[in-house]
Amino acid sequence: MNPNLFAMIAVILAGGATALQAPTNAKLMTAAGSPVNAAFVSFAVGTAALGIVVMILQARPDVTAARALPWYAWVGGLYGAIFVVAAAWGVPRLGVALTITLMVAGQLLIGIVLDHFGAFGTPQHPISWGRAAGVAMVLAGVLLVRRS
Known part of the structure; x- marks a missing residue:
């Protein structure tokens, strides 16, 4: 594999x-x-x-x-x-889905910044339009989970 x-x-x-x-x-x-x-x-x-x-x-x-x-x-x-x-x-207070979705959104927001700068000795992956769009889609998912 x-x-x-x-x-x-x-x-x-x-x-x-x-x-x-x-x-x-x-x-x-x-x-x-x-x-x-x-x-x-x-x-x-x-x-x-x-x-x-x-x-x-x-x-x-x-x-x-x-x-x-x-x-x-x-x-x-x-x-x-x-x-x-x-x-x-x-x-x-929020339910499992919204809690986890918000946590994933927070992880991605911090993760994309850490990747961009190669923080803490990690490989550097600059923010790109595709990566930013992926995070934006997760944030949109938060709104959909919250409002549905």
Whole structure:
């Protein structure tokens, strides 16, 4: 199988998992008392699952490389926490489809800017009319989901 095709399928499945995560954490929020508590439980379960995978794969970090990382490489979990709290909070108020559509729109808007500048050492992909039109179509999709 083409490695790019495999990567695209994996990312689509991961996107589906985030769509499942939003209503799951919204339900958890009702028992946990707040979206922050729900996110805490969600991350605890995720951390435990990743711990098991790390043990199975016997993955060992490169301590020297870790020490050389810039500060921003360590805050990815913070962004994930914001995402999970916002999803748990948003789903009961906006519904799953609108919450996820808005999140995808936000991801694309930031993503196209990061790509344009090659931020954080990522490959640079300048904004083009086609890429801008793709983001505009997603934003139009937000409006359609919201108004339908």
